Each structure stands twice: as C-alpha cells, then as structure tokens.
Amino acid sequence: MTLAAENVTVAFGHGPRARTVLSGVGLTVRSGTTVGLVGESGSGKSTLAKVMVGLVRPRSGRVTLDGTDVSGLRGRSLAGVRRRVQMIPQDPYSSLNPRMTIGRALAEAVDPRRADPRAHAAAIAAALADVALDATAAARYPHEFSGGQRQRIAIARALATGADVLVADEITSALDCSVQAEVLALLGRLRGRLGLTMLFISHDLAVVRHVCDEVAVMSRGEIVEHAARDRLYAEPAHPYTRRLLDSAPSLSLEESR
Amino acid sequence: MIRWTKRPAAGLAAGLAGLALIAAVGIAAPLVWGEDAGRLTGAAREGMSAAHLLGTDALGRDVLARTLVATRLTLALTLLATLIAGTLGIGLGTAVWVSGPRIREIGLRLIDVMVSYPAVILALVVAAVLGAGGGAAVVAIGVAWSPSFARLTANLAASVAGRDHVATARLMGVPPLRILTRHLLPNIAEPLLVLLSVCFAGTLTALSGLSFIGLGVQPPSYDWGALLDTGLDAVYTNPGEALGPALAITLTGVLAGFVGDGLAASADPRRARAARRAAAPEPAPRAPAPGVPADALLVVDDLRVALPDGVELVAGVSFAVRRGEIVGVVGESGSGKSLTAMAVAKLLPEQVHATAAALRLADLDLTAPAAPARLATEIGVVYQDPATSFNPGLRMGGQITEALRRHRRVGRADARRRAVRALTSVRVTSPEHRLAQHPHELSGGLRQRAMIASAVLTEPRLLIADEPTTALDVTVQAEVLALLREINERDGTAMLFISHDIGVIAALCHRVLVMYAGRIVEELAVGDLRRGRTRHPYTRALLAATPRLTGPAGEPPATVPGRPPEPGARPAGCAFAARCPRVLPHCADEAPPQVPSDGGGWAACHALRPEPAESAR
Numbered sequence: 001m002t003l004a005a006e007n008v009t010v011a012f013g014h015g016p017r018a019r020t021v022l023s024g025v026g027l028t029v030r031s032g033t034t035v036g037l038v039g040e041s042g043s044g045k046s047t048l049a050k051v052m053v054g055l056v057r058p059r060s061g062r063v064t065l066d067g068t069d070v071s072g073l074r075g076r077s078l079a080g081v082r083r084r085v086q087m088i089p090q091d092p093y094s095s096l097n098p099r100m101t102i103g104r105a106l107a108e109a110v111d112p113r114r115a116d117p118r119a120h121a122a123a124i125a126a127a128l129a130d131v132a133l134d135a136t137a138a139a140r141y142p143h144e145f146s147g148g149q150r151q152r153i154a155i156a157r158a159l160a161t162g163a164d165v166l167v168a169d170e171i172t173s174a175l176d177c178s179v180q181a182e183v184l185a186l187l188g189r190l191r192g193r194l195g196l197t198m199l200f201i202s203h204d205l206a207v208v209r210h211v212c213d214e215v216a217v218m219s220r221g222e223i224v225e226h227a228a229r230d231r232l233y234a235e236p237a238h239p240y241t242r243r244l245l246d247s248a249p250s251l252s253l254e255e256s257r
Numbered sequence: 258m259i260r261w262t263k264r265p266a267a268g269l270a271a272g273l274a275g276l277a278l279i280a281a282v283g284i285a286a287p288l289v290w291g292e293d294a295g296r297l298t299g300a301a302r303e304g305m306s307a308a309h310l311l312g313t314d315a316l317g318r319d320v321l322a323r324t325l326v327a328t329r330l331t332l333a334l335t336l337l338a339t340l341i342a343g344t345l346g347i348g349l350g351t352a353v354w355v356s357g358p359r360i361r362e363i364g365l366r367l368i369d370v371m372v373s374y375p376a377v378i379l380a381l382v383v384a385a386v387l388g389a390g391g392g393a394a395v396v397a398i399g400v401a402w403s404p405s406f407a408r409l410t411a412n413l414a415a416s417v418a419g420r421d422h423v424a425t426a427r428l429m430g431v432p433p434l435r436i437l438t439r440h441l442l443p444n445i446a447e448p449l450l451v452l453l454s455v456c457f458a459g460t461l462t463a464l465s466g467l468s469f470i471g472l473g474v475q476p477p478s479y480d481w482g483a484l485l486d487t488g489l490d491a492v493y494t495n496p497g498e499a500l501g502p503a504l505a506i507t508l509t510g511v512l513a514g515f516v517g518d519g520l521a522a523s524a525d526p527r528r529a530r531a532a533r534r535a536a537a538p539e540p541a542p543r544a545p546a547p548g549v550p551a552d553a554l555l556v557v558d559d560l561r562v563a564l565p566d567g568v569e570l571v572a573g574v575s576f577a578v579r580r581g582e583i584v585g586v587v588g589e590s591g592s593g594k595s596l597t598a599m600a601v602a603k604l605l606p607e608q609v610h611a612t613a614a615a616l617r618l619a620d621l622d623l624t625a626p627a628a629p630a631r632l633a634t635e636i637g638v639v640y641q642d643p644a645t646s647f648n649p650g651l652r653m654g655g656q657i658t659e660a661l662r663r664h665r666r667v668g669r670a671d672a673r674r675r676a677v678r679a680l681t682s683v684r685v686t687s688p689e690h691r692l693a694q695h696p697h698e699l700s701g702g703l704r705q706r707a708m709i710a711s712a713v714l715t716e717p718r719l720l721i722a723d724e725p726t727t728a729l730d731v732t733v734q735a736e737v738l739a740l741l742r743e744i745n746e747r748d749g750t751a752m753l754f755i756s757h758d759i760g761v762i763a764a765l766c767h768r769v770l771v772m773y774a775g776r777i778v779e780e781l782a783v784g785d786l787r788r789g790r791t792r793h794p795y796t797r798a799l800l801a802a803t804p805r806l807t808g809p810a811g812e813p814p815a816t817v818p819g820r821p822p823e824p825g826a827r828p829a830g831c832a833f834a835a836r837c838p839r840v841l842p843h844c845a846d847e848a849p850p851q852v853p854s855d856g857g858g859w860a861a862c863h864a865l866r867p868e869p870a871e872s873a874r
Contacts, residue, residue: 040730041701053428079430087428089421097422099443105422108439112431115439146820154425161429176589176757181802184813203731206804210813229810247735249760250806 001066001164001197003085004028008051008061010044021047022221024061027199029165034191034198036208036229038244039218045201048218049169052199053087054078065165086163090170092150096142102128102153103138109160127160128153131186148179152186159190166198172207180207187211205248209233217241269519275512283328293322304495311497314487323484324501331461331480331505334395338460341399343453346406351437353407354414365411371404377463384472391480394473398463402456409452413445447521454517458510465506481506553577554751555601555719558615562596562605568825570609571596572775578719581749583741585766585783587759587799591821592772595723598755602638602721603627618719630664637712637750641724643704647696654692657711665715679710683740702733706740713744720744720752726761738765759803763787768858771796774821774832781858792852793860795833831863839864 010022022044029035039045050056052063054070063071070081089095096105103117106124117124117138125135131152142150151171158166168187172180188211190196202208208215209229216226217240225238236242287294298317305312311320353364371379376398383397417423423440431439467473468482476483481502488499549556555578562571571593578584588594600611603623616623621631640646647656657679658672667675673692680688683706696704705725712720722741726734742765744750756762762769763786771779771793779793791797801815819836828834834844841863852865 040732055424055428082428083430085428087425089425091421095421095425097426097440097444100439108426108431109429112426112429113435115431115435157425177759177799178589178802178817180804181814181816184804185816188813204804205731206806209806209810210804233806233810243732245806247732248806249735249738249758249764 001084002028002031002064003052003165003197003199004064005048005052005058006062006064008048008058008063010047010051010056010058020221022051022058025218025221025223027052027216027223027226029197029199031197032195033213034196034200034211036212036215037199037201037218038203038205038208038215040203040244042220043218044221045218046169049087049167049199049201053085053167054082055087083161084163085165085167086158086161088151088154088158088166088168088171091174092147092154093174095154096150098142101139101141102145105142105153106138106157106160109157123160127156130159130190131156146179147175148182151175151183155183155186155190159194164197166196167201168198169201170203173203184210205233205244206250217244266519266522268515269522272512272515272517272519275508276516279328279509279512280332282325283332286322286325286328290319290322290325293319294326302491302494305497311501312495314498315491320484320488320495320498320501323479324481324505327480327484327502328505330391330474330478331464331482332509334391334464334474334480335457335461338395338399338402338464339453339457341396342402342456342460343406343449345399346403347410347449349403349407350410351414351441353411354418354441355433355437361411365408368404368407368411372408376401376405376459377466380463380467381472384467389472389475391468391474391478394464394467398460398467401463402460405456406449406452409448410445413448414441417441417444450520451517454513454520457513457517461506461510461513465502549577550579552579554580554582555618555753556615557597557601558613560597560600560611560613560616562593562600562609562611564609564824570775570824571600571611572827574772574775574777576770576777576780578751578753580751581745582768583745583752583754583766585754585756585762585769586772587756587762587769588772589757589799589821591774591824593775594755594757594772597772598721598723598753601719601753602636603632604638633660633664634715635718637715637717637720639705639708639712639720639722639725642728643701643708644696644728646708647704649696651695652692653694653696653699653707656696657692657707657714660711660715675714676710679714680707682744683707683710684736685710702729702736705729705733705737709737709740709744713748713750716748716750718751720750721755722752723755724757725754727756727758734761741765759786759799771799774827775824776832776861778831778833778862779858779860781854781860782856785854785856785858790854790856791860792854792865793833793862794837794839794864796860798836798838831861837864 005025005027008022008025009020011018011020013019025048027048037045037048047056051058058071062069065081065084073081101117103124104115106127107117107120108115110120110123124138128135128137133149133152145153172183175183184207200208200212212229214226215229215232216223217238218224219240225232225236225241232241236245296318298313300313301315301317303309303313309319309321311324314320314323353361353368356364379401380397383400384393387393387396418441423436426436426440464473465480465482465485468480469486474480474483484502485499488502492499557577558575560571560574561569563569574597586594586597596605596609599605601616601623605611613624618635621635654673654676657676661667661672661675662669676692677688680691685691685703685706691699691707699707726737729737738761741752745752754762754766763783766783769781769783769786770777773795779791779796781791785791789800791800798817802817804814817836822828822832822835828845830843830845830847831849834840837844844863847863849861849863850866851859851861853859
C-alpha cells in the first residue's frame with residue numbers, strides 16, 4: 001500500500017490570525033519502504049503525520065492510498081480507510097488506557113466494536129509474540145510495564161489492526177538509550193519479516209538512519225530534502241540538512257579492543 | 258510516590274458495613290418498632306430513661322423508635338436525590354462533551370452559571386416552585402446537585418479525550434459510544450465516585466435541612482430532618498430528642514465519605530499492587546574514597562540518597578570536581594544521576610534524604626544546615642525544561658536578578674545593568690527588552706539561555722546543569738553547548754553536567770562519570786570516551802546502543818537484554834551482573850573493585866582485575 005500526501009496545506013485559525021503549518025507538502029511512502037521524517041519542533045512533522053492518518057483535515061491538497069483520494073471521505077467509508085493506516089503515538093504513558101488490560105487493548109484493535117479478549121486470544125498471543133512479549137502479558141495492566149515494553153505493546157496494537165501503513169510519531173524519544181535500541185531492533189526485525197510500510201517521524205537524524213530506507217527533512221512547514229538514506233547522510237544537498245547534521249553531537253567510531 | 262497502606266480498604270469495609278447496617282435498620286425498623294413509634298402515651302416530653310433511651314416527644318412517642326423508623330424514608334429520599342443528581346449531571350456532562358464545539362461552549366457556560374449558585378439555594382427555588390413535600394424536595398435537591406456532576410464530567414472527559422489512547426481508538430474505528438464507555442468514563446470514575454459520596458452526604462443534610470424548615474417531608478410522615486425540627490423545641494428539657502436524629506445524620510454522612518474514599522482507591526488498578534514494596538537491602542559496603550585532588554572544588558564522598566523506608570536510590574557515590582573543570586554524569590533514567598546533582602545543590606525532593614561522609618564546595622559544608630545566601634550565590638542551577646523553570650506570571654527581569662538582589666544586596670539599577678550584560682554574553686538579542694517580557698514571550702532556546710545567564714549572574718563557583726538541552730532542538734542544543742563551553746573557558750566556572758545523552762557529554766565535558774543503578778561504574782577522561790576507549794561493560798553497552806551518524810547504517814544499534822534492577826532489589830555486588838556479557842560467578846555477590854585504567858580513570862568491574870579471576874577467589 002502506498003500512502004501519499006499531495007500538495008497538502010494546513011492552517012489553523014482564521015483571518016489575520018491564521019497560521020500556516022504546512023504549505024504545499026508532498027510526501028510518498030511507497031509500499032514496503034520506511035521513510036524517515038526529520039525536523040525540529042514546530043516544523044510541522046507531527047501535523048503532517050496527523051493529516052496522513054486522517055486526524056487533521058487539510059485545507060487543500062489530498063491524501064491518497066494506492067492512488068485513491070481518502071482525504072475527502074466521511075462517516076463509514078472514512079472508518080474503513082482509517083483502519084488501514086495506523087498511528088503509533090509518542091508518549092508510552094498516554095497511549096494505553098490505564099483501565100484496560102493489554103489483552104483488551106489488543107482485542108479492541110482486532111475488533112473495535114466488542115473488544116472481547118477471550119474471543120481473540122490467539123490473535124492477541126500472536127500480536128504479543130510479534131513484539132517479543134509473553135502471552136501472559138495479556139492479563140496485565142499498562143502500569144505493570146516499563147516505557148519500552150509499553151511502546152512495544154503500542155506497536156503490537158497497531159500491527160493487530162492489520163493495517164497496511166504505520167505512522168510512528170517520535171516513538172523512541174521518551175525512551176532511554178538502551179530501551180530505544182531495543183525498540184529500533186524490534187522495528188528492524190518487523191521490517192524484514194513483514195515488509196512494513198512505515199512513516200517514521202523523529203527529531204533525531206541518528207535514530208532515523210538506523211531504521212529507514214529514505215529520509216525526508218522538514219523545516220517550517222515544507223519538505224526541504226527527500227533522498228535515499230545513504231545519499232542524504234553522505235551528500236546532504238540542502239543547507240538546512242547540513243546544519244542539522246553538523247549540530248548533532250556525535251561520537252567517532254574508533255572502538256579499541 | 259503513591260504509597261497506600263491498608264487504610265483505604267479498611268475504611269471502605271467499615272463504611273460499607275456501617276451503611277449496610279443502617280440500610281438493614283431502614284428496612285427492618287418500621288416492621289419492628291413501627292407500633293412503638295406511633296403509640297401515644299401519657300408520658301410526654303420525658304427525659305432519657307431505661308424505658309425510653311432517648312426520651313419521648315410532645316405526644317409521648319418513643320424518640321429512639323421514631324429515629325430508627327425514620328431511617329427508611331430518609332435513606333430512600335437521599336438515595337433517590339443522589340441518583341437524580343448523578344444521572345442528570347453525568348448525562349448532561351457527556352452530552353455536552355460529545356456535541357459539537359459550539360453547543361459545547363454554550364453548555365459549559367450554562368453549567369458554570371448553575372454551579373455558581375449554592376445547591377441549597379437552587380433547591381429552595383425548585384422547592385418553592387414545586388411546593389412543599391418529600392417528592393418535591395428530592396427533585397429539588399437532585400436538580401440542584403446535578404451541575405456539579407455535569408461540570409466534573411465535562412472537564413474530566415475533555416482532559417482524557419486528549420490522550421493518545423483515545424485518538425488511537427478513533428483511528429482503529431471504535432464507535433463513539435464505545436469510546437465513551439471504554440476509554441472515557443472508566444478513566445474519570447474515581448473523581449465521580451468521590452463526588453457521588455460527597456453528594457450523598459450533602460443530599461442527606463440538604464434534605465434534612467428542607468424538612469427541618471418545613472419544606473420537606475410533611476406530617477404525618479417524618480424523616481430525620483423533621484424529627485430534628487420537633488426535637489430542637491425541647492432541646493433544653495430533653496436533649497435526647499434532638500440528639501438521636503442529629504447523630505443518625507452525622508453517622509450516615511461520615512460512613513458515606515468512607516465508602517467514597519475507599520471506592521476511589523480500589524477503582525484504580527495501579528493502586529492494587531502498589532502497597533507491596535521490596536524490603537530495604539543490607540547497607541552496601543562503603544564506597545572507597547578516591548584520592549581527592551588538591552585543587553578539588555566540589556568533594557562528594559560516599560553520598561547516599563534514600564527513601565524513608567531505607568531503599569537507597571543513590572548508593573554511595575564519591576567524586577570530585579576540580580576548579581574550572583566540566584564533569585559530565587551520564588546514565589539512564591533511575592541511575593541516580595539527577596538525585597546526585599540535586600543533593601549537591603540541596604534541592605532534593607522532600608520524600609528522600611541524603612547522607613554523605615563529606616559533601617563540600619570549597620569551604621562550604623553542604624552536609625550542614627543550608628546557608629541560603631551562600632547556596633544561592635555559589636551554586637548556579639540550570640534545569641531541564643525551560644518552559645517550567647521560570648514563573649510564567651512574573652517578568653524576566655525580576656526573576657533573573659532575584660538571587661543577586663536578595664543575597665548580594667545589589668541595588669535595582671546595578672542588578673539590571675549586570676543582567677543586561679549577562680544576557681548579552683549569552684547572545685540574547687535586545688536584552689533590555691527581554692527583561693520586561695514574560696517567559697511565554699521567549700522561545701525555548703532563548704529561555705534556556707536566559708536561565709543560564711541567570712545562573713551565572715552571581716558568579717557561582719559551580720554550575721549544575723541537569724539535562725539542560727534535552728528539551729531543545731538539536732541546532733539550539735549545539736548553541737547552548739557552545740555557550741556553556743564559552744562560559745567555562747572565559748570565567749573558569751566549574752560545571753557538573755547531567756545528561757542521558759552520551760554524545761552531548763562527549764561534546765562538552767572534560768571528565769565523565771558513568772552511573773548505573775545508583776553507583777558510579779566508570780570514570781574516564783573525555784578523550785577516552787570519544788575514542789571509544791571505555792572499559793566497563795555497561796559503558797560499552799551504552800555506547801553500542803547509541804544511534805550513530807557514521808558507520809554501518811540500516812541495522813539497529815546493539816541491545817543489552819534485561820533492565821536495571823529496581824532500587825530495592827539491587828544485588829550486593831555489581832548491579833549490572835545480570836545483564837553483563839563478561840559476568841563472573843562472584844560478580845553479583847561481591848562489590849566490584851575500582852580497577853584503574855590507562856587514561857587516569859577507573860572502572861568498577863571484577864572482569865577487569867589484572868590478576869586472573871581464579872587466584873582472586
């Protein structure tokens with residue numbers, strides 16, 4: 001499934017107080033690839049993510065799924081399309097309902113109407129196995145898990161919907177370094193096994209480099225550069241990309257034994 | 258932070274048992290004592306006696322029997338009124354929340370207006386319209402209490418609706434009504450239950466009050482309020498006549514409060530298991546003091562930070578900061594790095610307390626009771642979040658110059674001049690203008706630079722920076738790091754720099770301390786860190802897990818299995834042993850020795866000991 005934003009403009013407010021957040025943005029996530037979307041706070045990357053999953057309606061432009069315009073849909077047809085594009089939110093502490101067991105949260109992903117964990121026990125166990133969690137996790141509540149585990153559960157939930165495209169919005173930025181490495185490793189495995197199509201949003205160029213095939217750089221509501229990963233890091237074309245790369249504190253790699 | 262004892266459960270049990278007893282009395286009393294309560298005797302207005310425990314009323318009826326019999330009507334009316342208030346209010350609140358933005362706005366304003374009238378006044382108005390009588394009183398009080406429920410429901414629903422799990426549920430196609438019952442109402446149930454119990458108690462008194470002034474239950478029916486009304490006439494001759502219904506009202510109200518609190522506590526799954534806590538471990542052997550350098554400015558020796566139950570969050574940390582040196586402390590959350598820094602600044606939260614064999618900044622003993630003026634001027638602190646480190650209600654000028662004016666007795670004009678100079682030195686544009694601005698008018702990067710200017714204004718000996726760039730964008734972070742380096746080189750200000758980001762630490766610091774599970778596991782010069790010449794297995798794992806801009810791409814960074822141990826469950830030996838690739842049999846039991854490294858640092862690790870591990874045993 002290829003997800004694309006075409007010439008999308010988003011503005012909040014009206015009249016002279018209107019603020020343009022995205023101006024004529026185009027971004028394509030081709031089937032089976034992971035595109036990294038990098039930018040600083042206020043660049044509009046989260047708004048673009050919300051447009052692409054259908055949580056924010058663009059003022060102009062459209063969002064297409066395999067060429068079909070999905071941005072104008074309403075009601076039942078919108079609900080049908082929505083399930084095919086799922087979002088993994090940033091904050092592991094607000095992405096899971098504290099009053100629902102993990103099993104129920106995953107059952108809701110499988111069957112949003114009834115959310116019966118007993119009816120979907122096999123699917124729940126499979127979803128948990130996908131993210132390397134034990135099936136016994138289903139009976140427990142979110143507070144019993146660490147931030148990294150919760151983020152893995154959020155990934156399992158997105159996969160359990162059977163979505164074709166995932167949008168991951170800063171999913172590792174609240175995590176510790178070693179936990180982040182675990183989530184990145186998990187995404188790497190899933191990418192290899194399931195051929196995920198994913199838009200991976202991050203403020204950290206180094207993180208994006210480890211999970212993406214292509215990288216798009218956003219600044220002030222526009223995409224300033226979009227290139228294949230190795231090319232972007234080796235020969236950044238846009239001055240803003242160069243500035244981002246230069247600003248990142250990095251360690252050289254002369255590991256001695 | 259949340260540490261429940263067994264009290265809420267006990268309160269809930271007592272409240273439920275008490276209310277059940279009162280309900281049983283309400284059901285049984287009219288059958289058992291109904292005749293006594295209605296029988297007229299010649300003994301009118303008698304005092305308390307064995308025959309009539311609470312005396313008799315003006316018509317010679319037994320007050321105790323009447324009080325017990327009145328329980329049924331009182332409880333029924335109170336329950337009914339509470340039910341009306343709750344249903345009406347929660348219904349109204351959710352209706353307001355699910356309707357469109359325009360109706361929501363009008364609805365919320367309307368509820369606000371209704372809440373601003375005291376419930377009893379509203380009840381009096383409704384009662385006046387409907388006329389006196391028990392039914393009218395119930396409706397009046399139910400309606401009067403409903404705005405409280407409506408407002409609470411609407412406000413709480415709005416805050417929960419902003420959470421990610423609600424947005425995700427919408428994306429997954431969960432129908433709106435299910436989102437309401439599955440994601441919203443369960444998450445706002447606690448405050449609503451508490452309000453329900455408060456409402457029950459309030460309704461009880463309000464209903465009794467209406468009956469007391471003759472607007473509620475009409476004779477020949479009677480509830481506690483009506484009994485209190487007649488009893489009060491005779492309060493000087495027979496206090497028992499008023500005492501009975503008064504006690505009944507009070508007791509029932511208090512029990513309702515117990516039930517509300519208990520329900521609130523048990524409704525949350527997070528609290529069910531919070532009461533369990535690991536026992537305090539044996540105090541670990543004292544960390545050996547490192548050789549204190551002659552030019553040490555800050556000396557920390559065997560610093561321990563513990564919870565009241567003895568669990569140590571920082572378990573024996575010793576280090577020194579030399580004059581003009583930037584020491585970085587790196588570690589993951591829970592490693593104790595921020596607590597260590599805050600212990601030095603004497604800014605620890607109240608729940609924990611620190612002890613140390615020595616903790617001093619030059620000649621200032623930090624283990625002694627605080628000397629506020631010296632603390633405020635000799636230690637500068639820069640916090641993580643520039644959005645919350647300034648008071649949003651005050652102008653920047655007053656906040657930046659506060660320590661200078663208060664503790665250094667610098668005059669207003671002079672302080673202002675110095676603040677302008679400090680802001681200029683951290684490259685804040687138009688500094689005079691900034692002093693008159695409020696914090697929200699500045700961007701995050703600008704605020705953090707103002708914070709740094711404020712921290713160095715008193716020319717502190719030591720600047721403590723706790724994750725000062727974590728909330729900033731990477732380009733702004735680079736500017737702030739350059740600024741800190743510049744201050745250090747220009748003024749020779751020593752710094753204790755805390756970060757979870759080993760790349761940031763490597764970019765700024767001279768010497769690096771790596772913390773894990775409350776202890777320092779390795780100390781090394783920054784050159785060794787930059788060249789990857791780290792020795793402790795944890796430091797190596799941390800480096801390997803850090804995403805890079807160079808080297809092999811497309812595959813994720815290396816991972817270490819497992820988690821750091823909880824503070825109460827740390828082993829006597831090395832806390833990393835359970836996750837360590839080089840673990841030896843005795844690692845978890847024996848505290849690791851500090852093995853010196855070539856670069857002048859050390860690493861606390863059994864596996865690095867120069868002699869073979871066998872001969873060491």
